[in-house]
Amino acid sequence: MALKRKSKQFKWHHKHLLGLRELSTEEITYILDTAKGFEQISTRSVKKAPPLRGKVVVNLFFEDSTRTRNSFALAASRLSADIIEFTKKASSVSKGETLLDTARNLEAMGIDIVVIRHSAGGAPKLLSRNINACVVNAGDGFCEHPTQGLLDVYTIRKIKGTLEGLKIAIVGDIAHSRVARSDMWAMTKLGAEVIFVGPPTLMPSRADELPVKISYSLDEVIEKVDVINMLRIQFERLGGNPFPSIREYSHYFGLTVERMKRAKPDILVMHPGPINRGLEMESEVADGRNSVILEQVTNGLAVRMAVLFLVNQAAAQGD
Amino acid sequence: MNSELLIKNGRVIDPANSIEEECDVLIADDKIAAVGKVEKPVQKVIDATGKLVTPGLIDIHVHFREPGDEEEETIASGSAAAVAAGFTSVVCMPNTNPPVENETDVEYIHRKARKARKTHVYTMGAMTKNRDGVELAEMGFMAEAGAVGFTDDGRGVQDPSVMLRALKYAAMFDVVIAQHCQDNAFAGNGVMNSGYYSTILGLPGIDPLAEEAMLWRDIKLVKKTSVRYHAQHLSTAGSIELIRAAKKDSLPITCEVTPHHLLLTEERCAEYDTNYKVNPPLRSVKDVETLKEAVAEGLIDALVTDHAPHLQSEKELEFLAAPFGIASLECALALFVKALIEPDILAWPALIRLMTEKPAKIIGVDKGTLGVGKQADVTIIDPKAEYEIDVNKFRSKSRNCPYHGWKVTGKVEKTIVGGEIRFEA
Numbered sequence: 001m002a003l004k005r006k007s008k009q010f011k012w013h014h015k016h017l018l019g020l021r022e023l024s025t026e027e028i029t030y031i032l033d034t035a036k037g038f039e040q041i042s043t044r045s046v047k048k049a050p051p052l053r054g055k056v057v058v059n060l061f062f063e064d065s066t067r068t069r070n071s072f073a074l075a076a077s078r079l080s081a082d083i084i085e086f087t088k089k090a091s092s093v094s095k096g097e098t099l100l101d102t103a104r105n106l107e108a109m110g111i112d113i114v115v116i117r118h119s120a121g122g123a124p125k126l127l128s129r130n131i132n133a134c135v136v137n138a139g140d141g142f143c144e145h146p147t148q149g150l151l152d153v154y155t156i157r158k159i160k161g162t163l164e165g166l167k168i169a170i171v172g173d174i175a176h177s178r179v180a181r182s183d184m185w186a187m188t189k190l191g192a193e194v195i196f197v198g199p200p201t202l203m204p205s206r207a208d209e210l211p212v213k214i215s216y217s218l219d220e221v222i223e224k225v226d227v228i229n230m231l232r233i234q235f236e237r238l239g240g241n242p243f244p245s246i247r248e249y250s251h252y253f254g255l256t257v258e259r260m261k262r263a264k265p266d267i268l269v270m271h272p273g274p275i276n277r278g279l280e281m282e283s284e285v286a287d288g289r290n291s292v293i294l295e296q297v298t299n300g301l302a303v304r305m306a307v308l309f310l311v312n313q314a315a316a317q318g319d
Numbered sequence: 320m321n322s323e324l325l326i327k328n329g330r331v332i333d334p335a336n337s338i339e340e341e342c343d344v345l346i347a348d349d350k351i352a353a354v355g356k357v358e359k360p361v362q363k364v365i366d367a368t369g370k371l372v373t374p375g376l377i378d379i380h381v382h383f384r385e386p387g388d389e390e391e392e393t394i395a396s397g398s399a400a401a402v403a404a405g406f407t408s409v410v411c412m413p414n415t416n417p418p419v420e421n422e423t424d425v426e427y428i429h430r431k432a433r434k435a436r437k438t439h440v441y442t443m444g445a446m447t448k449n450r451d452g453v454e455l456a457e458m459g460f461m462a463e464a465g466a467v468g469f470t471d472d473g474r475g476v477q478d479p480s481v482m483l484r485a486l487k488y489a490a491m492f493d494v495v496i497a498q499h500c501q502d503n504a505f506a507g508n509g510v511m512n513s514g515y516y517s518t519i520l521g522l523p524g525i526d527p528l529a530e531e532a533m534l535w536r537d538i539k540l541v542k543k544t545s546v547r548y549h550a551q552h553l554s555t556a557g558s559i560e561l562i563r564a565a566k567k568d569s570l571p572i573t574c575e576v577t578p579h580h581l582l583l584t585e586e587r588c589a590e591y592d593t594n595y596k597v598n599p600p601l602r603s604v605k606d607v608e609t610l611k612e613a614v615a616e617g618l619i620d621a622l623v624t625d626h627a628p629h630l631q632s633e634k635e636l637e638f639l640a641a642p643f644g645i646a647s648l649e650c651a652l653a654l655f656v657k658a659l660i661e662p663d664i665l666a667w668p669a670l671i672r673l674m675t676e677k678p679a680k681i682i683g684v685d686k687g688t689l690g691v692g693k694q695a696d697v698t699i700i701d702p703k704a705e706y707e708i709d710v711n712k713f714r715s716k717s718r719n720c721p722y723h724g725w726k727v728t729g730k731v732e733k734t735i736v737g738g739e740i741r742f743e744a
Contacts, residue, residue, distance in 0.1 A: 021519065098632070098635065098636055099636065099637060100635055118637070119639070120637035120638065120639035120640060121520055121521030121522045121591075121638065121639065122520060122521075122522070122591030122637060122638045122639075123637045125590070125591050126591060126635075126637060126638075130635075140521065141521045141522065141639065142521040143519075143520055143521025143522070144521065178521060181519070181521065204517075204518040205513040205514050205515070205517055205518050205524050205526075206514045206515040206518055207518065209515040209518075210515075210518065210519075
């Protein structure tokens, strides 16, 4: 309770949300508390509130995305902002319109908030240094996906009350996962113990220096954890041949009904979506009573509303 | 005697002739005429009291981008930058567009350099056609035209059989084969050192093994062929270990390091500032410490800049997409002072040796010395002058220099090339 009161007095001052690594525990808690207030808007008959009225949000997506893009669009619309959709393939060469040129053009149109997804780690930071609008990272390379990290901890906190002392397994392609990184920062800052689980070929360089434990055995971990977050195997990012076959991967790292039998009865099963059914987890588990996958989606909306609201507020305060 | 120039009372450092004393240097026409106490009256006198008088500095690793990318640098702008930085000789890398791969290309570089009339400009030729690592380039013709070595710099030669063939073939000529050691299979699409920082920044990393695996392979090949081999811009502790062993075996192997690998670590990439994106990448603290120890130990044969100018608009791209390279030619001396003299790793004579006599030997040119009768390339340095690096004052066309705003010590006062004063501060 003391912590909660403290966080209420806290003043948010970031006009960008680039990642969770640079946020303090208080700042993360403040976003979650703010999101809580927005949750009920979606349950009203008129699902709109006015805080972003007259503001323009651009969804600048250089990578394919459905749910994150829609979630941001819906969040912006619930806060009464106007939304521009801007979808473009990122160019990996130095030819064509550069990211900064694109952004400067958008800014010339008078936009207030850029929600950016990009295949290059650091692209949102580059943008934030070069435009006046607020920048919200909707996923950059395999660096961070801060709103996913926030909605994950929001979901856990909502059900378990706190993350303090929880053991959380994040399973799969850690090396190429921005979700794993954002989760790691948020979860550890809120007091949880995080275990990265996957084959060594899908662990990032110097994982031993991260604030997590590493395990190559889901069987060893499954009994101990309160939450398990199954990452999507992203075939487009894998590169090379990090495991011999999907069959063998699923055998060691798939969340099966069999494995679930050894889990704690109140374990939360999470997935950032979209699920490869039968690969990361069996359908019965995905749709089972421990699964909170759809709650994650619902909570994502409240979290994104909170983020848009807060960055806009910080910008208005002339930060 | 047409013209004489006397440099008086400087602290003359000429490692090639084991000279370090306060004395005078007399230049007659384009040659060194005397080193010692010169009493005779000379019309043109430079008072070098309190200054260092050294052989003209030599940088055997620069990119002047001509032909092909003249917006980034030209031989004229690059050599103007060089001479202002105390370099009287530089060696251009052949990764231009098109690459330097025949005698006409070599002659083109020389012609542009003569026209610029600033510093001596040498070039290496490509080891393989189009730097593709498949077919040998015309090393013989290029060597005859004056190419001082061969490299596919920017890339390493991947195929070991091609590399072996290049080394064998080069044995016909007295040339050095230089290599940018990077095994692409290990390096993948990496853009910075592989480690904690690449992990938290979400950027693909280049494992130190990419450099070390190729260097290890090349050392084995050199053992078979005994051709002079030069490992370019080494960056890892593991490479130093390999070099130490190779030198112990008395193999004809030399190597170089850059200021950025002596001064900067991977942590600098944390803000995605592309001025720190360079290949080989900035490595760990331990690597930097090991490179410095290697310099102290005498394992490093040359200090080079790997001056790699790039357009601002290209460096403004995402870290993933921006080109590799740091432009540091114009502040090179002060950077080496900061890296090696200030922490007491080297004294001035040892530093000057790695920037004159030793690199001259690697490329096989009769330079880097104040010996009587040699061409009068001389650099006069104020070792105590302090200044702040300002990229906006660079003569180079590019500004991709992470040292902007650094406070440094050690300034070039005058640069004399072939008896002519080509730069005065």
